[in-house]
Amino acid sequence: MSTRHVVIVGSGPAGLTAALYAARANLQPLVIEGLEAGGQLMLTTMVENFPGYRDGVLGPDLMAEMRAQAGRFGAEIVQGNVTLVDTRVRPFVVRTSEAEYSARALIIATGASARMLGLPSERTLMGHGVSTCATCDGYFFRGQEIAVVGGGDSAMEEAIFLTKFASKVTVVHRRDALRASKIMQDKARANSNIAWLLDTEVEEIQDTGKGAVTAMVVRNSKTGARAVVPVSGVFVAIGHTPNTSLLKGQLEMDANGYIVTHDGVQTTVPGVFACGDVQDHVYRQAITAAGTGCMAALDAERYLET
Numbered sequence: 001m002s003t004r005h006v007v008i009v010g011s012g013p014a015g016l017t018a019a020l021y022a023a024r025a026n027l028q029p030l031v032i033e034g035l036e037a038g039g040q041l042m043l044t045t046m047v048e049n050f051p052g053y054r055d056g057v058l059g060p061d062l063m064a065e066m067r068a069q070a071g072r073f074g075a076e077i078v079q080g081n082v083t084l085v086d087t088r089v090r091p092f093v094v095r096t097s098e099a100e101y102s103a104r105a106l107i108i109a110t111g112a113s114a115r116m117l118g119l120p121s122e123r124t125l126m127g128h129g130v131s132t133c134a135t136c137d138g139y140f141f142r143g144q145e146i147a148v149v150g151g152g153d154s155a156m157e158e159a160i161f162l163t164k165f166a167s168k169v170t171v172v173h174r175r176d177a178l179r180a181s182k183i184m185q186d187k188a189r190a191n192s193n194i195a196w197l198l199d200t201e202v203e204e205i206q207d208t209g210k211g212a213v214t215a216m217v218v219r220n221s222k223t224g225a226r227a228v229v230p231v232s233g234v235f236v237a238i239g240h241t242p243n244t245s246l247l248k249g250q251l252e253m254d255a256n257g258y259i260v261t262h263d264g265v266q267t268t269v270p271g272v273f274a275c276g277d278v279q280d281h282v283y284r285q286a287i288t289a290a291g292t293g294c295m296a297a298l299d300a301e302r303y304l305e306t
């Protein structure tokens with residue numbers, strides 16, 4: 001097994017931008033795609049906020065372009081479920097179910113996964129009225145009535161943001177007490193375009209037959225009473241989980257499991273860089289992920305020169 005200059009784990013905007021830059025720096029990077037190849041943009045339809053696409057671009061098409069562009073400059077992209085990453089040895093080791101790779105520098109771009117309610121209809125209608133990103137999709141719901149599920153700061157932030165577009169935003173939360181910080185709660189409660197369904201769980205999102213969101217079936221968790229609430233969009237804002245389980249105990253992480261970076265995209269292990277949503281729970285945009293992917297490749301190149 002020959003040692004690679006750089007192995008990139010993850011193939012969303014961060015991983016593929018890192019691959020593009022590393023390939024153009026002649027580092028012949030290897031990208032391990034992971035089970036969710038292409039990342040969260042594969043779960044969306046139209047992306048209208050990625051610069052350079054005046055008329056928007058479908059999420060999967062954007063990822064296919066990024067993949068092809070990285071490949072054009074010699075990035076090798078392999079499928080594989082990474083089962084082990086060892087940053088305690090030199091060279092670093094990355095193992096998948098099928099193969100083992102070693103590398104002098106490592107770029108972690110494994111992203112974060114939006115937590116989902118787990119309803120079959122939610123998955124079917126993702127990108128067709130169900131969304132996990134208000135910044136990305138709010139614009140599509142101008143003048144419509146929509147819902148935000150969740151009771152944390154993300155849900156409050158998204159609900160407030162969405163009132164810029166929607167005529168009414170109903171926050172659906174499973175308990176009567178919100179988890180969000182007081183200041184965010186106060187802001188949301190002061191907004192007259194936000195309605196509240198507390199002690200309420202979403203049981204189903206309709207209408208998979210039509211391929212569009214028309215309503216949600218909700219259930220009061222105290223009384224058991226059910227109701228059908230007409231909405232044309234459902235934003236699931238119940239948190240994100242960074243994909244860092246393979247790196248626990250190896251790299252410094254914050255309390256929520258995000259990789260801590262310093263001086264840009266450096267982790268606590270020299271030669272290991274982290275980019276995209278795996279180290280960013282604040283901005284979480286394709287363009288910021290791509291930006292940090294670029295930084296990771298440039299930093300890896302500099303690291304390899306020393």
Ligand code: NAP
Nearest residue numbers: 116117150151152153154155157174175179237238239240
């Ligand atoms: P969070 O604080 O973990 O809140 C998740 C919310 O979703 C909770 O209200 C939770 O309900 C609910 N939930 C979780 N699983 C659910 C399920 N299966 N079904 C229904 N509801 C479910 O996540 P977050 O809001 O994304 O925030 C994450 C971190 O980022 C927090 O530390 C937050 O303060 C921070 N943040 C800050 C800002 C800001 O300050 N502007 C903005 C966004 C995020 P329960 O309450 O019942 O558990």
